[in-house]
Amino acid sequence: MSAAGAVWAPAATTVDLVLVPAGADTFSPADEHLPLVPDADRPGWWVPSAPVPGGWADRRYGFSVDGGPPRPDPRSPRQPAGVHGPSQAVDTSAFAWTDQAWPGRLVEGAVLYELHVGTFTPGGTLDSAIERLGHLRDLGVDMVELMPVAAFDGEHGWGYDGVHLYAVHEPYGGPAALARFVDAAHAAGIAVALDVVYNHLGPSGAYVGVFGPYFTDRHHTPWGQGINVDGPGSTEVRRWVIDNALRWLRDFHIDALRLDAVHQIADDSPVHLLAELSSAVAELSSTIGRPLALIAESDANDPATVTPVAEGGLGMTAQWADDVHHAIHALLTGERQGYYADFGEVDVLARALTGAFVHDGGWSTFRGRPWGHPVPEHIDGHRFVVFSCDHDQVGNRALGDRPGSAAHEAGGRDLDLAAAAAALVLTSAFTPMLFMGEEWGASTPWLFFADFPDPDLARAVTHGRRAEFAAHGWATADVPDPQDPLTFERSRLDWSEPDDPRHAQLLSWHRRLVELRRTVPALSSGDRGTVRVHAGPGEGLLIVERGPVTVAVNLAPSAQRTPLPAGGDILASWGESTVADAVLTVPGRGVAVVG
Structure with missing residues (x-):
């Protein structure tokens, strides 16, 4: 981790630490500039030559590179006034933890529950989410998976456009609120996984390029330039990523990290970034004496993702298996468009429930080429996280509809499908995950929403979303505007629904299936061969x-x-x-x- 007031800027001629008055939300020409000096022990790093006047506690600050405008710290621990404003120092050792007896929780075989902080409760904060931990405990959830909380531009969004990896989104409550949530979850017997994004940064507020070669033209992603993890200067960029992961696990007591779309992390290094990260997390786990896990989202359908580093793999603890979702969804709903083209038959579901990957080396119609690799028999089913819906599979539908959303119009038919899907997921040989509200068949949609203040960027997001859905055959007139505040508000869960008899019945069904998973040995096993x-x-x-x-x-x-x-x-x-x-x-x- 970097020292207070230090920053990596390898190509800079001069770097100033810009000290901002307490409570100031913007940089000002009147701010104090403290010239930094090169660090004799770490090439490319700049450090204060003397103690920072007034101390470092809660200090608001930024950096000016070669006389340029002040910018937030690439490792900013807090952005109290948003992603463009000053950074603020945070003393994580001051958090009032009560979870000293928490033993940790293995991911493998756990019941996971994915939630988005902003729409999980009416309050939309980490503190208000604490109030619903009793519901998750009674449901039988072992680990809650928070969608990304890294600071992003605007008040609300999915979180995958984060630009400050070390800072907790301020509208969610900031870093202290995340610590309170984790502490309360552990008190309820629930582990916490955090979704992190290391494959790209968002389009607004990403200033790291001012400081060094964080991006590269050697690799490209659907979002633009790739993160530089294998070119000149990549050693420090890799350290930036790995230190971030370790900080969540060590300083915030997080139990697992879910790594977004790792197939978009292009790395031609002799040791892949994920393998290096896996080794670093294993070392931290040994040091602190509790299990820590890495869960990868990968479209590659490659068992090397969960193969140990010592055996040439990436060393992830578990990985998402989207093919299981596709097989269940296509069979139950009859949908065959897009990536559902090769799914929908009983024999395909059989391949999914036994092998995790349907595309395991054969032809993928959607991709137009052979895809994937078979999963060796010795790999336990619990190494694969499966679900009947998640944020992508609901939110990337034009109307954000999910099982239960048409219950009244269809006479309960959708809740019947939700019950069937729950049975297939929760009795599987895999590690199951529920998406918030799924357990009662929430009728509220979960839509794609954003809140970019820049009007040009906002229009681009709206138009891009509609063009994407048009390519999939949806009428663009029906696609809600992501920038419309109502799109976000409609996506909040309705916590009165579990009291409705029909929804309460589905909630009881989920609780019973989770209970059976824990108490019936055949359902607790990850043996895919059975x-x-x-x-x-x-x-x-x-x-x-x-x-x-x-x-x-x-x-x-x-x-x-x-x-x-x-x-x-x-x-x-x-x-x-x-x-x-x-x-x-x-x-x-x-x-x-x-x-």
Whole structure:
């Protein structure tokens, strides 16, 4: 970690530390400039030659490179006035922690719950999210996964346009609020994972390029230049990323990091950045004495992502497996557009539930080429995080609709599908994840929203979003404007819904499935070899076997029957299922778990 008032600016001729008066939200010509000197021990670093006047506690500051305008610290711990204003020092050792007895929690096999701080509660803050931890505990959540909290421009957004990786978005409550949330979650027995973005920075407020070669033209991403992790100057850029990860885990007691779209981190180095990060996190875990984890989102469908570094892999603890979502969604809904083209059949679902990847080296119609690699049998299923909906799979739909959103119009049909999807995910051999509100079939949409103050950027986002949906066949007139404040407000959860009888029934269903996952050994296992998937004897009947446990999903409107050679009792039922004379009867749109 850098010393107070120090900054890396390898090409600079002069660097000034700009000291801003307490409480000032902007830089001013009257600010005090303190010339920095080169650090004799670290090439490219600049440090104060004497103690900072007035001390460093809560100091607001910035840096001026070669006489240029003051800019925030590339490692800014807080941006109290937004991403363009002064940075502020934060003493993380002053946080009032009470979780000294927290033993940590393994990701593998845990029940994860993804939430967006701004729309999870009416308050939209980390402190207001604390008030709902009891709900998550009662649901059986083991680990809550926070969508990115790194500071971004504007009041609200998904968080993937962060520009200050070390700062907590101020409207969420800032760094102290994140510490309070983690401490409260641990008190409730819930671990915390944090979504971090190391593949790009947002389009507004990213000033790191003023200081050094943080970006490179050697690699490009969908968002522009790649992060420079393998070119000249990349040693310090890699350190910037790794130190950031370690800071969340060490100083904020975070238990796991979810790494966004790691396939967009281009690295031609002998040791990939992720492998180096994995080793650094393993060392920190050993030092502090509790498990720490890295969860990768990757589109590569490559088991090397979770292969240990010592065996030539990237060393991630777990990775998301989108193919499982696609297989479940396409089968239950009948959608086949876009990347669902190769999904929707029972045998495809079987491949997903046993192998994690459907595209494991064969042809991908959506990509127009062979894709992926098979998962070796020895890799435990718990190394793959699966879900029936997440922020992408809901928010990247034109209307942000999700299971449960059309419940009233469709006579409960969508909640039936949500119940079926929950059974397939929560009884799988993988590590399951729920998306906020999914557990009761939230009818509120979750849309793409942004709040860029720059009018040109705002218009570009609106037009770009509509063009993207038009390419996928959605009528652009129906696409909500991401910049409209109502788009954000509509995406907030409605916490009165769990009290509605139909939604309460789905919530109870989720709680029961989570309970079975914990108490039935066959469902607690990550052994993919025990999974058998096939169509039942009746129309629309899907059978998933996990050793002695049978999960029967009836997609047909009428009751269906299937023999149970081994007999068994009904452990959970969506609808009135029965077992008689070794025959299971599942009502129309029903689900039964028998064991």
